[in-house]
Amino acid sequence: xxxxxxxxxxxxxxxxxxxxxxxxxxxxxxxxxxxxxxxxxxxxxxxxxxxxxxxxxxxxxxxxxxxxxxxxxxxxxxxxxxxxxxxxxxxxxxxxxxxxxxxxxxxxxxxxxxxxxxxxxxxxxxxxxxxxxxxxxxxxxxxxxxxxxxxxxxxxxxxxxxxxxxxxxxxxxxxxxxxxxxxxxxxxxxxxxxxxxxxxxx
Numbered sequence: 001x002x003x004x005x006x007x008x009x010x011x012x013x014x015x016x017x018x019x020x021x022x023x024x025x026x027x028x029x030x031x032x033x034x035x036x037x038x039x040x041x042x043x044x045x046x047x048x049x050x051x052x053x054x055x056x057x058x059x060x061x062x063x064x065x066x067x068x069x070x071x072x073x074x075x076x077x078x079x080x081x082x083x084x085x086x087x088x089x090x091x092x093x094x095x096x097x098x099x100x101x102x103x104x105x106x107x108x109x110x111x112x113x114x115x116x117x118x119x120x121x122x123x124x125x126x127x128x129x130x131x132x133x134x135x136x137x138x139x140x141x142x143x144x145x146x147x148x149x150x151x152x153x154x155x156x157x158x159x160x161x162x163x164x165x166x167x168x169x170x171x172x173x174x175x176x177x178x179x180x181x182x183x184x185x186x187x188x189x190x191x192x193x194x195x196x197x198x199x200x201x202x
Contacts, residue, residue: 043150048139052135053135066174068171071170072109072110072168084169085127085129087185088129099197102174104133110148112138120138152181153166154166168182169181169192171195171196173202
């Protein structure tokens with residue numbers, strides 16, 4: 001008596017004829033492979049290395065897959081940056097909690113000499129921004145300059161401890177493409193929040 005040729009079994013077990021173990025159809029189906037392609041407009045093309053407030057070394061492409069809300073600050077700033085930080089926290093409060101796993105709020109230091117991972121960690125804790133969905137980045141001076149150029153953020157050092165800089169919050173889709181920018185301090189962020197929700201829902 002011969003086995004049943006091309007017959008497909010949807011449950012495991014053994015062949016009723018030859019008693020060999022059966023492999024189910026689901027185990028033969030290949031897992032979907034996520035596309036590794038990155039568009040020319042994506043910030044994930046930047047290969048600079050960054051240190052997080054936790055002391056980990058990453059590249060921007062390691063943030064792929066989440067909607068990113070990003071701002072450039074420095075922690076010793078006494079003027080604009082505290083308001084930018086408040087704006088970031090205000091945006092976060094307006095995003096549904098169910099979106100948290102799909103979001104990453106990223107603060108990039110424009111003063112990498114002062115803002116070491118240890119310094120950034122202390123700043124994160126002081127400002128109640130120490131959750132997994134918050135990330136602080138310290139880069140090289142070249143890496144910071146390159147990233148600022150991509151975001152159209154202008155900054156320059158005006159004293160040993162002070163910088164003048166643009167006040168821009170940027171939103172990127174999970175592929176690292178810029179979808180929205182909010183400029184100014186303490187501005188109405190309704191449009192930014194709507195764009196974030198729209199981006200997560202896509």
